[in-house]
Amino acid sequence: MAKYDKADVERRMAGAVESLKGDLSGLRTGRANTTLLDPVMVEVYGSMMPLNQVATVSAPEPRMLSVQVWDKSNVLAVEKGIAHSNLGLNPMIDGQTLRLPLPDLTEERRKELAKLAGTYAEKAKIAIRNVRRDANEALKDDEKKKEISEDERKKLEDEVQKLTDQYVADADKATEAKEKEILTQ
Incomplete structure (x- = not known):
């Protein structure tokens, strides 16, 4: 001992x-918080990586998150990772940026x-x-x-x-x- x-x-x-x-x-409140996406894992380059290693997350509005993906080839992988994260978010793709409106709780x-x-x-x-x-x-x-x-x-x-x-x-x-x-x- x-x-x-x-x-x-x-x-x-x-x-x-x-x-x-x-x-x-990681628990979602009604306000946008960039830490909400911390647990999200994305399959890129043949392995699982945390979202914050492939994109920048920001909260431009109180009820919206914005995810700027660094490599254009990873946009769909990031969208899939967010959609499968059970956070109840529906990403909308806008070029290399994903917009995530936060629904009312x-x-x-x-x-x-x-x-x-x-x-x-x-x-x-x-x-x-x-x-x-x-x-x-x-x-x-x-x-x-x-x-x-x-x-x-x-x-x-x-x-x-x-x-x-x-x-x-x-x-x-x-x-x-x-x-x-x-x-x-």
């Missing part, structure tokens, strides 16, 4: 929150997206609690090996719990903000 490492515990918990923020940024779809945000948050919290469990096991191991005293272990377990509470609160705050953004358009 590994020794307890506070920096590693913080790094892993922060990673779970960052991953959550990435997942949340129905109340039902908003509720689904808010629920999905909650699911993402729960996954992040589970990841944070798993890091806490690993850290506490490492502390018990260190105590068994007589590397730390029982009092020191308890003090460090309290420290791990405080970190856990802090990162769970960060995850909740990010999720609440996204749910509010989704539900109030």
Whole structure:
């Protein structure tokens, strides 16, 4: 078993929150957001590549995304990648540019997206609690090996719990903000 490492515990918990923020940024609200297309993969040059490696995404209007494809031969591949991404967007080709009008979200779809945000948050919290469990096991191991005293272990377990509470609160705050953004358009 590994020794307890506070920096590693913080790094892993922060990673779970960052991953959550990435997942949340992919949830569509009523406004155009260039991060909406971050998960889109495009088949070009015989392999799958992220959209942002073959085109520039911008939001010229509040309800429109614009995708400027760098290589004209990839325009149809980019259109196909966006159409198959389950984002509910219908690209319109205009030369080497694809225009993506964002349809209004129905109340039902908003509720689904808010629920999905909650699911993402729960996954992040589970990841944070798993890091806490690993850290506490490492502390018990260190105590068994007589590397730390029982009092020191308890003090460090309290420290791990405080970190856990802090990162769970960060995850909740990010999720609440996204749910509010989704539900109030």
